[in-house]
Amino acid sequence: MQVTVNGQTHDIDADPQMPLLWALREVLNLTGTKYGCGIAQCGACTVHVDGMAVRSCQLRLGDLNGEVTTIEGLGQPQALHAVQAAWIDHQVAQCGYCQSGQVMSAAALLMLNASPTDQDIDRAMSGNLCRCATYPRIRAAVHDAARRLAGS
Amino acid sequence: MSRAGRIARRGFLIGSAAVLGGVAFGAWRYGRPLPDPFMGDLPQGQSALNPYVLIDGEGVTLIAPRADKGQGSRWMQAALIAEELDVDPATARIEAGPVSAAYYNTSVLGESLPFRPTDRGWLAEAARGAVDVPSRLLGFQITGGSSSAPDSFEKLRLAGAVARETLKQAAALREGLDRKDLSTADGAVILPDGRAIPYTQLATEAAQIDPIDQVVLRDKSQWRWLGRKMRRGDIVAKSTGTQVYGADLRLPDMLYASVRAVPQGGRITSLDSADAEQMRGVRRVLQIGEAVAVIAETSWHAMQALQAVDLQWAAPDTAGNQDQIWDSLTQALDQGDVDSRLRNDGDVEAALADGQPVTAEYRVPFLAHAPLEPMNATVRVDADRCEIWTGTQVPDFVVSHVADLTGLPQDAITLHNQMMGGSFGRRLELDFIMQAVRIAAEMPGQPIQMIWSRAEDFTHDQPRPAQIARGRGLADKTGIRALDLAVASPSVTASWFGRVWMAPPGPDNTITAGAWDQPFAIPDYRVTGHRAAETVPVSSWRSVGASANGFFHGSFMDELFDAAGIDPLQGLIDACDDRVSRLVLEELRELSGWTGRDLRPGRGRGVAFCLSFGVPCAEVVEVTETPQGIRLDRAFAVADIGTVLDPVNAEAQLSGGMLFGLGHAMNCELTYRDHMPQQTNYHAYQAMRLYQAPQVQVRLLENGPVRGLGEPGVPPAAPALANAIHAATGMRVRELPMTRQLRFA
Numbered sequence: 001m002q003v004t005v006n007g008q009t010h011d012i013d014a015d016p017q018m019p020l021l022w023a024l025r026e027v028l029n030l031t032g033t034k035y036g037c038g039i040a041q042c043g044a045c046t047v048h049v050d051g052m053a054v055r056s057c058q059l060r061l062g063d064l065n066g067e068v069t070t071i072e073g074l075g076q077p078q079a080l081h082a083v084q085a086a087w088i089d090h091q092v093a094q095c096g097y098c099q100s101g102q103v104m105s106a107a108a109l110l111m112l113n114a115s116p117t118d119q120d121i122d123r124a125m126s127g128n129l130c131r132c133a134t135y136p137r138i139r140a141a142v143h144d145a146a147r148r149l150a151g152s
Numbered sequence: 153m154s155r156a157g158r159i160a161r162r163g164f165l166i167g168s169a170a171v172l173g174g175v176a177f178g179a180w181r182y183g184r185p186l187p188d189p190f191m192g193d194l195p196q197g198q199s200a201l202n203p204y205v206l207i208d209g210e211g212v213t214l215i216a217p218r219a220d221k222g223q224g225s226r227w228m229q230a231a232l233i234a235e236e237l238d239v240d241p242a243t244a245r246i247e248a249g250p251v252s253a254a255y256y257n258t259s260v261l262g263e264s265l266p267f268r269p270t271d272r273g274w275l276a277e278a279a280r281g282a283v284d285v286p287s288r289l290l291g292f293q294i295t296g297g298s299s300s301a302p303d304s305f306e307k308l309r310l311a312g313a314v315a316r317e318t319l320k321q322a323a324a325l326r327e328g329l330d331r332k333d334l335s336t337a338d339g340a341v342i343l344p345d346g347r348a349i350p351y352t353q354l355a356t357e358a359a360q361i362d363p364i365d366q367v368v369l370r371d372k373s374q375w376r377w378l379g380r381k382m383r384r385g386d387i388v389a390k391s392t393g394t395q396v397y398g399a400d401l402r403l404p405d406m407l408y409a410s411v412r413a414v415p416q417g418g419r420i421t422s423l424d425s426a427d428a429e430q431m432r433g434v435r436r437v438l439q440i441g442e443a444v445a446v447i448a449e450t451s452w453h454a455m456q457a458l459q460a461v462d463l464q465w466a467a468p469d470t471a472g473n474q475d476q477i478w479d480s481l482t483q484a485l486d487q488g489d490v491d492s493r494l495r496n497d498g499d500v501e502a503a504l505a506d507g508q509p510v511t512a513e514y515r516v517p518f519l520a521h522a523p524l525e526p527m528n529a530t531v532r533v534d535a536d537r538c539e540i541w542t543g544t545q546v547p548d549f550v551v552s553h554v555a556d557l558t559g560l561p562q563d564a565i566t567l568h569n570q571m572m573g574g575s576f577g578r579r580l581e582l583d584f585i586m587q588a589v590r591i592a593a594e595m596p597g598q599p600i601q602m603i604w605s606r607a608e609d610f611t612h613d614q615p616r617p618a619q620i621a622r623g624r625g626l627a628d629k630t631g632i633r634a635l636d637l638a639v640a641s642p643s644v645t646a647s648w649f650g651r652v653w654m655a656p657p658g659p660d661n662t663i664t665a666g667a668w669d670q671p672f673a674i675p676d677y678r679v680t681g682h683r684a685a686e687t688v689p690v691s692s693w694r695s696v697g698a699s700a701n702g703f704f705h706g707s708f709m710d711e712l713f714d715a716a717g718i719d720p721l722q723g724l725i726d727a728c729d730d731r732v733s734r735l736v737l738e739e740l741r742e743l744s745g746w747t748g749r750d751l752r753p754g755r756g757r758g759v760a761f762c763l764s765f766g767v768p769c770a771e772v773v774e775v776t777e778t779p780q781g782i783r784l785d786r787a788f789a790v791a792d793i794g795t796v797l798d799p800v801n802a803e804a805q806l807s808g809g810m811l812f813g814l815g816h817a818m819n820c821e822l823t824y825r826d827h828m829p830q831q832t833n834y835h836a837y838q839a840m841r842l843y844q845a846p847q848v849q850v851r852l853l854e855n856g857p858v859r860g861l862g863e864p865g866v867p868p869a870a871p872a873l874a875n876a877i878h879a880a881t882g883m884r885v886r887e888l889p890m891t892r893q894l895r896f897a
Contacts, residue, residue: 018450019452031396035526036526039606041834072392072393088387093387094808096386128842129841131574131839
């Protein structure tokens with residue numbers, strides 16, 4: 001089966017019933033995308049499929065139809081995406097385990113809505129659970145990322 | 153007594169040791185040395201050193217012995233060393249300490265003593281010193297009890313200072329100069345002519361001379377990094393998906409495993425795995441103790457196959473339904489057997505007989521830790537050794553238990569402590585690690601990563617116990633005259649120690665921690681702990697006893713102030729008999745713009761205070777009653793941690809602790825049925841979500857001793873919210889979670 005992740009096409013031998021999350025983490029060893037709940041309740045597994053935020057724990061490989069972008073493809077430590085740069089400057093992360101999913105949800109939101117209000121952010125990102133409750137910095141960092149993207 | 157004197161009394165000497173290619177600085181033990189992590193690499197005749205600084209030709213390595221669960225303690229520890237050593241913590245290598253009994257924690261056990269944290273009299277101080285003794289016997293290397301900051305504050309700075317002065321001495325000897333004419337900057341000794349000799353070039357010479365242990369720690373006015381905004385060393389990795397947690401470890405040819413256990417205390421009566429064994433990707437199906445494990449090509453295959461196993465079990469011989477558990481707590485209160493009565497001022501019974509007491513009963517539920525990274529451990533067992541990669545708060549216990557389990561000597565066991573995706577106390581437990589070792593032992597030489605499903609995590613937690621408290625009290629317009637609080641809880645201390653070592657005798661002071669030790673002068677004031685039967689295993693949950701007692705005590709004080717028509721914030725300030733705590737309350741009044749509990753119809757504010765882990769913390773919550781339910785508008789928190797070492801992170805801990813406390817108070821409980829929690833995933837345990845998170849403002853004060861802030865933000869949150877809801881609606885919420893009685897917007 002062929003999957004395209006971060007611009008690279010992989011031939012993988014995997015059960016079409018397997019959710020994308022496990023193919024990313026345990027077949028392709030792209031571990032930036034996290035397993036937290038397995039039932040689309042925590043958002044730690046959020047990736048983009050053709051630019052839309054998707055919970056990869058619920059998307060079976062056989063149903064995948066589009067190009068996947070993971071946190072590793074969004075930006076790298078030496079080439080940060082605006083959302084990641086904002087996340088760093090606001091020092092959002094505590095344990096950090098949810099933050100890949102938070103960043104991917106925020107990046108998808110900003111593609112659809114260049115200057116979201118607090119309410120827009122709450123609506124788009126309440127599916128991303130942060131057990132450390134870094135929420136005030138998440139809100140601030142999303143606004144900051146929106147400004148960076150508008151300025152670029 | 154001077155600080156240096158205390159350090160000597162506690163048995164610390166900072167010194168140095170030669171290591172391959174360089175020098176190590178750390179805390180020497182005198183007397184009988186504890187096992188040393190670096191002894192294996194040291195020549196014969198050397199004794200034990202706990203290294204905090206390693207310098208060799210490659211560079212400077214700072215060693216942070218306390219685990220990082222996400223609270224950022226690794227960088228705080230590195231900055232403490234770097235500040236005295238004059239190296240930029242951003243450019244130094246930072247490593248977690250290897251497992252060593254010698255990295256014991258002098259601070260964590262102090263919290264279990266029967267002295268109020270605000271009591272700095274000689275007896276209390278002497279007892280805190282004495283706790284050092286059992287702590288030494290236990291050889292604790294433990295991360296918990298908000299202890300990393302106080303435990304590290306002097307030790308790590310001293311290590312940095314001794315290293316700096318010894319390196320200067322080495323340079324002075326080489327150059328024929330006097331040490332006092334030299335200075336240091338950016339990882340180098342600076343000579344009077346301006347030349348710089350990097351530490352790395354002085355390492356072997358420094359190892360040959362006596363360390364300079366007469367050092368004076370720098371005054372905070374001279375600090376370059378501590379107390380200023382620092383960038384956490386892990387922040388880039390955690391924002392780009394490149395941070396490797398335990399669950400992200402990938403070893404060559406690694407297999408995956410997952411488990412499904414019967415309820416804790418139960419026994420497997422039959423197990424049919426025929427279907428599971430036929431499933432794709434499955435390598436082995438095993439029974440390990442009272443659990444079934446599947447080893448497979450991926451953890452998805454393993455989790456799928458576990459569902460296909462038919463597992464029958466016999467129940468443990470304890471109460472397994474929530475109603476029975478509430479009954480056992482009520483019984484402990486009704487029977488009245490006293491476990492502890494650490495506060496007993498005046499004569500409460502006489503005072504209460506003299507008036508019409510206000511009475512209230514409060515309940516708090518079981519709470520799961522549920523850190524977002526599921527429990528996992530990667531293990532390879534060979535004939536003569538065992539290697540473990542996992543995130544744990546208790547590395548010593550992991551090694552000793554794995555030695556017992558495998559029959560291997562402790563030095564054949566290597567533990568690589570991993571970055572943890574949260575803990576909240578969950579990684580004080582060993583259960584998942586022992587399972588992983590048992591699984592890996594079935595396939596010698598094969599690395600196996602065992603990871604729990606989220607359902608396994610929720611149903612096999614050792615939660616914060618459900619508890620019941622009863623308050624009786626009297627107040628008049630001068631304040632609270634009498635307060636009697638009785639708390640029933642199983643013993644978290646006995647439950648946890650019973651699993652990892654042995655249950656200690658005597659009362660469990662954590663049953664009333666956060667209630668008996670509060671800094672209030674009330675003429676007739678009594679707090680009693682009643683130990684209830686342990687129905688299900690329970691454990692430390694962020695802020696431990698104070699997580700419940702903060703709610704009981706803070707809610708009941710508010711009820712008494714309300715009955716007497718006293719403004720609750722003014723009432724707290726007037727009743728407070730500790731200067732540091734009173735300053736916190738006064739700062740909160742200013743920060744929150746407090747003008748009283750009533751804002752306007754449908755809106756209200758609540759305030760609560762709790763002193764836990766030595767940190768006075770007070771919080772205000774503002775709410776509005778809306779057609780969709782109660783909305784949290786703003787929340788304010790003030791705490792005093794003595795010295796703010798890392799302001800960005802301290803604010804995050806206080807804000808996060810308060811929101812963590814609010815989210816659980818609003819939305820979370822575990823209820824038991826047939827010995828198993830009924831909540832199996834986050835859909836039934838929502839905690840705090842972004843849409844419910846209020847705007848937050850926090851402020852940190854520096855009037856008390858150095859303290860940690862991982863936990864103290866939690867306890868005042870629930871009562872502040874309950875008191876705000878009362879102010880807005882007139883409804884008293886005496887039972888958590890609040891969603892049992894009302895809705896939130």
